Amino acid sequence: MSAKINAMARSNNSGVIRPYKKTAKHTLKNGKTRTYTSYEARIDMGEDENGKRLRKTVSAKTYKDCMSKINAILKDKNEWGMAVSKTVRLGPYSEDWLAIKKTACDPSTYRGYMTCVRRHLKPYADKPVKDFTPTICRRILNQMQSYDQKGEPTGPASISLRRTLHTTLNQIFKNALADRIIPSNPMVAVDRPSPKDNEISKSDEREAFTVAQMQTMLSKAADMGPQAGAIWWWRLLTGMRQGEILGASIEDLSFITTDEGIPYGQYAVNWKLEQIMREHGCGEPVKGVYPCRKKRPSFCTNPQWRVPVGYDITPLWGRWCLTRPKSKTGRIVPIIPLLAQVMQTYLKATAAQPNPYGLVFHRPDGRPIEPDDDERAFRELMKNAGIDNPSIRYGHETRHSTVTLLSSMGVDVGLIMQIVGHSSIAMVEHYRHADITERLKAMETLDSSLNLAQIEWKK
Known part of the structure; x- marks a missing residue:
């Protein structure tokens, strides 16, 4: 023919x-x-x-x-000024966008994007990108649900999850606009979810522990002895994030003794513990089967960490790695004298334990402490301290407690934010640089507020 x-x-x-x-x-x-x-x-x-x-x-x-x-x-x-594509659908386009993001953003941010695309936006995968309007996008955000590990809905999504979805949709549509698929970004007219929204549940609000609650937890931690209790004193008296505590490195911790023989110290926040996923590096799959013949990426003959090119990562054990902290690397956290004494005792007590990764806090066999185990142990501490509803309280609330207590003692807000690493206020105080003496003086207000000298450690 x-x-x-x-x-x-x-x-x-x-x-x-x-x-x-x-x-x-x-x-x-x-x-x-x-x-x-x-x-x-x-x-x-x-x-x-x-x-x-x-x-x-x-x-x-x-x-x-x-x-x-x-x-x-x-x-x-x-x-x-352009022709609108009538055929591009959200599902395939979002996957292409994810592939770009995988090489451009940190692993935790990518996991948030991936969850939004593959779980929360899945019902809209076949809908053409051009058909999304501000009203439809608002409805998606308002009807968003949280899911458990089995994929079952557990109720309205949290404020942080809604914000992640808002960011995800906004970036997808910005990309589609640049690709000349749509004439405008519908998310421009959609407000970012905030705590004042009626749909947001009270469970999204973070509380701060009272002075009495912090004193009781410190006392209960002291009853455990240094090996088990030091981590809780560190958490309650530094205001550090969970990942920063679990990824704390001994080489970044230093002690100084005054002429009167009183020890104090400082910790430079250079790392955090983070779960990093791996993917196949053996080649492209053929009919769903990779060249290595393994289904799980961790068993691949050439597994690759799912991080952008140049991302600073130190593999530890399994999927756990050290990565750079959320706030500026090298943030200095003062160690007040009583905490310094506790930490020196703790380090001596654990010196004989294996510690191949040089972590301050670790399991007896040297492996890193996983966040879920840490959270369970902290809730057990809260339970022993008589704190109501420990199952719905979080260790992250100690950061709120530290900031609230320092503020109540009249410590300068810019100095507080430098200590705990809050970027929003730190940007306001961008040109302020406090030395270790000033920071130590600020943190010593915790000692006087909590009357730490009255707490005796179990031998």
Whole structure:
């Protein structure tokens, strides 16, 4: 079967776009010929960011249908400066966007994006990107649910999860706008979820422990002895994040003794413990099967960490690694004298334990303490201290407690934020640099507030 195609050129140079008539003759097996007629046009869409001319080809069986397509595209172009894609759907486009993000953002941020795309946006995967409006996006956010590990809904999503979805949708649509798939980003008109929203549950609010509660927890931790209780004194008296505590390195901890023989110290926050996932590095799968023949990436013959190029990572054990902290690397946290004494006793008591990764806090066999185990142990401490509803309280609340207590003692807010690493206020105080003496004096207010000298440690 053969075919010949003739294209009829435009009859004038008026600039008006009109369809070309195309005829195609096909020779059948019986020797007869059949002629097919269609209409086609090429529309100049301007230039891309590199100055390359962009043209769009449309075709139809009839002249009228082809003109209708031309007019629709020209309407989009005249109104928005571009043609809107009618076929790109959210699911496939979001996966392409995820592939780009995997090499451009840190692992925890990528996990948040991936959860939003593959779980929370899954019901909308087949919906064309162009059909999303601000109203639809608000509805998605308002109806968002939380899920347990089995994938079962557990109730309305938290404020942080809603914000992550808002960011995810906003970036996807910004990317689609840059790709000339949509004329505008619908998320521009959608407010970022905030705690004042009626839909946000009270469980999203973080509380601060009272002075009495902190004193009781410190006392109960002291009853455990240094090996088991030092980590809780460290948490309650430094205001550090959980990952920063579990990833604390001995080489970043230093002690100084005054002329009076009183020890104090400082810790430089350079690392945090983080779970990093791995992926196959053996090649592309064929019909769902990777060249290594292993299903799980961790068993691949060439597993790769799922991190951007150049991301600073120190593998420890299994999926646990040390990565750079959320706030500025090298943030100095003062260690007040009583905490310094506790830590020196703790380090001596654990010196004989294996510690291949040089962690301050670790399991007896040297492995890092996993966050879930740490959270369970802290809730057990709260339970022993008589704190109500420990199952719904979090260790992260100690940061709120430290900030609240320091503020109540009149410590400068900019200095507090430098100590605990809150970036928002730190940006306001961007040009303020406090030395260790000033920071230590600020943290010593915790000693006087909590009357730490009255707490005796179990030998």
